[in-house]
Every structure is written in structure tokens, then in C-alpha cells.
Amino acid sequence: SAVISQKPSRDICQRGTSLTIQCQVDSQVTMMFWYRQQPGQSLTLIATANQGSEATYESGFVIDKFPISRPNLTFSTLTVSNMSPEDSSIYLCSVRTSSETQYFGPGTRLLVL
Amino acid sequence: GDSVTQMEGPVTLSEEAFLTINCTYTATGYPSLFWYVQYPGEGLQLLLKATKADDKGSNKGFEATYRKETTSFHLEKGSVQVSDSAVYFCALSSGNTPLVFGKGTRLSVIA
Numbered sequence: 001s002a003v004i005s006q007k008p009s010r011d012i013c014q015r016g017t018s019l020t021i022q023c024q025v026d027s028q029v030t031m032m033f034w035y036r037q038q039p040g041q042s043l044t045l046i047a048t049a050n051q052g053s054e055a056t057y058e059s060g061f062v063i064d065k066f067p068i069s070r071p072n073l074t075f076s077t078l079t080v081s082n083m084s085p086e087d088s089s090i091y092l093c094s095v096r097t098s099s100e101t102q103y104f105g106p107g108t109r110l111l112v113l
Numbered sequence: 114g115d116s117v118t119q120m121e122g123p124v125t126l127s128e129e130a131f132l133t134i135n136c137t138y139t140a141t142g143y144p145s146l147f148w149y150v151q152y153p154g155e156g157l158q159l160l161l162k163a164t165k166a167d168d169k170g171s172n173k174g175f176e177a178t179y180r181k182e183t184t185s186f187h188l189e190k191g192s193v194q195v196s197d198s199a200v201y202f203c204a205l206s207s208g209n210t211p212l213v214f215g216k217g218t219r220l221s222v223i224a
Contacts (some may be wrong), residue, residue, distance in 0.1 A: 001159075033211050042202065042216045043157075092156060094212075100145060100164075102212050104157040 002027055002095050004105035012111045013083055020079045021108045023093030028073040031096040034066070036089045037107070043092065049076040083112045115140040119203045119215035126193055126222050134188040134218045136177075136203035144205040146170075146179055146186040147212065151200045160188075160201070193222045 003026040013019050023032065032049040047055040047068055055068035070076040080087050093105040120135040138144065148160040148170070161170030166181035175190045186203060203215040 031209070031211075042214045043212075045211050048211060096211075100206070101159060101162060102147075102206070103159060104149075106156040 001101075002029060002097050002103045004093055004095060004103060006091075006093055006105040006108050008108060009106065010109040010111075012113065015084050015112055017083055018079055018081045019083065019110060020077050021091055021093075023076045023078070023105055025074050025095050027097075029095040029097055032070060032076045033094040033096075033102070034068060034076070034078045035092040035094060035104075037092060038089045046078070046091075049078075080110065083110075085112045088112045115144065115205060115207055115210070115213045117203050117205055117213055117215035119201075119218055121216075121218070122200075123219040123221060126220070128195055128222055128224050129192045130222075132188070132190040132193045132197075132220070134201055134203075134220070136186045136188065136215060138184050138186065138203075138205050140184075140205055140207055142207050143181075144207040146177070147204045147206070148175070148177055148186070148188050149202045149204060149214075151202065151217075153199070157202065193220070195222045195224055198222045 005024045007022045034046040035043040037043050045058050046061045047057040049068050049070040051070045067079045088111050090107040092107045096102050116139045145164045147162045149157040150160045161172045163170040163179035169178045177188045200217045200219045202217045204212040
């Protein structure tokens, strides 16, 4: 398995500002992902974080709005830029291990006012 | 593309009742299948998984069998507890693709 930590665990932000979420995993993993979970909804994949290169974004998500970094095999960041109330969600980091199982971090609960 | 369909909730059961949450999938190839659970205010936890046809995943009294002929992976538990109240997500993954999730089923167990 993998133990994943995220910082911050929650935040309240003003519209127009940006927030960077950090994800740290306790072991080297093959793949890292970022998901969004809007209130009462299922999970939507934002992007796959690629080590040393640009992230791969899903339809409807763009790098200018959600820049992602992955400098090494155990760390990634997601920035939510120029926030609006519609960005209020839980943002979840996820990793895939060599056993091809995905594990999830505890999430970052974001409220944009 | 790949997709997962699970039964709509919410599901409300009395303690010690039998639980079934239906899940069917559409996928090319031979996906791995998963059930995740999300307790209130928490992230997702892997509950069980199955990687090939006829495999049975089990954990904490929950079971699910990978049925290729019916493309299903129904979650069952013989006797639910109040502590099982949570949202349950069925998901699949084909090869190196990220998980594809169902919409989730909220379970409430009352004493």
C-alpha cells in the first residue's frame, strides 16, 4: 500500500486568488493523479502528473487553471488558479503502485468565497 | 470508453440486514475492478479488488465477485453495522489508465 499526505487539509479562499496543494507519498510510485470531488458527487479526474514533464489533462481541465508539478517520484503539487466559488470542492491526490492499485490521500477541502 | 454503472442511492438498512450494491461495467479488454469506501469527512479507502474473471475480493465482511459473463461486480455483506454507513464507489482500471468511477451509493445503516 501507500501512505499519502496532503497539505493543506482544508482552506477558505477569496475569489481571484490561487491555492497550491501539496501531495507527498511515502514510497516511489509509478503514477500520480489529481481528482476533484464536488459536493455529493463522484470523482472526476483532473490530470495525470508526469515526472519531469507536463501533466496530461482530461477534457475540460487546462494547465492555465490547474498547473501541476511533479519534480520526483514521491511529490506533486496542484495549483487552483484565479479561483471562483465554482472551484469549491475536495481535491484528492491519488497514486498507483507497482501492484496496479490506486490509493487516495485524505483530500483538501476548498471553499471559495 | 470505459464506464461503470452502480445502483442509485441512498440505501437505508437496519443493522444486521443483508446488503447488495449492484455494479456493472463496460470496458475493452480485461479491466481490474475495485470497490472504494468514503466515510463522512474522509478520503477514499480501498475496500476490495479483483483483477480477473471469477476472482472474489473480500475485506471487513464485504465481498464482490468479478463476473465477466454479466460484466458485474456487485458488493455484498451479510450483516451490516452502523459503522458501515458511508458512500461506496465501484471503479475499474484497464492497463495503465486511471480509475473510472461509478457515481457512488450512499449507505445509511440505522440501529
